[in-house]
Amino acid sequence: MIWLFVLVAAVAVISMSAQGILIKRFDDIRPGAEISYTFLSAVFAFILFGVIAIISGSQFNPDSVLYSLMFAVCYAGSTVTYVLAVGCGSLAITSTVHSFALIIPTLFGFAVWGEPISTLKIIGIAFLFLSLLLVGEKADKSEKNISKKWLIIMCISFLCEGFAPVALTAHEKAVGAETAAKCEGMLMVMAYAMAVVGIFVAALVREGNKTVTVTVKGKEKKRNFMLDSLRIALPLASLGGVANALQNAMYNVADGRFGVSVYLPVVSATQVVLTCVLAVVLFKEKLVRRQCFAIVCGIVAIALLNI
Secondary structure: OHHHHHHHHHHHHHHHHHHHHHHHHHHHHOOOOHHHHHHHHHHHHHHHHHHHHHHHOOOOOHHHHHHHHHHHHHHHHHHHHHHHHHHHOOHHHHHHHHHHHHHHHHHHHHHOOOOOOOHHHHHHHHHHHHHHHHHHOOOOOOOOOOOHHHHHHHHHHHHHHHHHHHHHHHHHHHHOHHHHHHHHHHHHHHHHHHHHHHHHHHHHHHHOOOEEEEEEOOEEEEEEHHHHHHHHHHHHHHHHHHHHHHHHHHHHHHHHHOOHHHHHHHHHHHHHHHHHHHHHHHHOOOOOHHHHHHHHHHHHHHHHHHO
């Protein structure tokens, strides 16, 4: 079944990298409308998760509602702040640091649930902190300083992304693995529905009262910034939503057929490499040697933490 593993991993890697590329592309077209983009992307992901839940016969469990809410808050916070971070910083560095969030469920499981922590994971944590140290080191004259805005946003994104899988694991421990598997689809549907509402409110607050001047048939007209941004975002956000759903679907396939001990390090590390390459090629981002070394350390950390 090697061919199936390669296919599933390839779809996951492309889906994960595509999300960052689409975000960066939209920000180039319409800066300042990141939350509108995130809202549309979440809507399409919600629709696809709903279809998957119906086809798979997923069951509703009232005990899952609280965990759906927890995941929704983490997903919405992670997605919105990731988009904002890409908009004000490097896609390559943002994507790499964002992927480090997997240290949170590792440490949480060790500290709270008493899960064993191997020597490889300890080494992985060391590589991760080395990578963060190199990324955050004061820039020299050949590169730009990391802005305080990016750093604050990235910290929030890091925490939200890391606690999202903690919510799912907590749900599994609360209702049992067998029950969790039967209602996982509906849990995700509920979570994305809540996230869509929350992101929409955030978009209204941040972007709803703004106006933008556009040229239509040679004449300048004022339009609502949010509505016009949603129109522009539609094609890119629809692809982003599909990519998000595919990423999660491939994880479920891998978890059921191969286990995730090999799948996660392969996919996570490959995604970081691909995103960094695309950031350099498509958006002309420049990485100095120290940043490249930081990314390499991050890839090693990702692989070790997922084993």
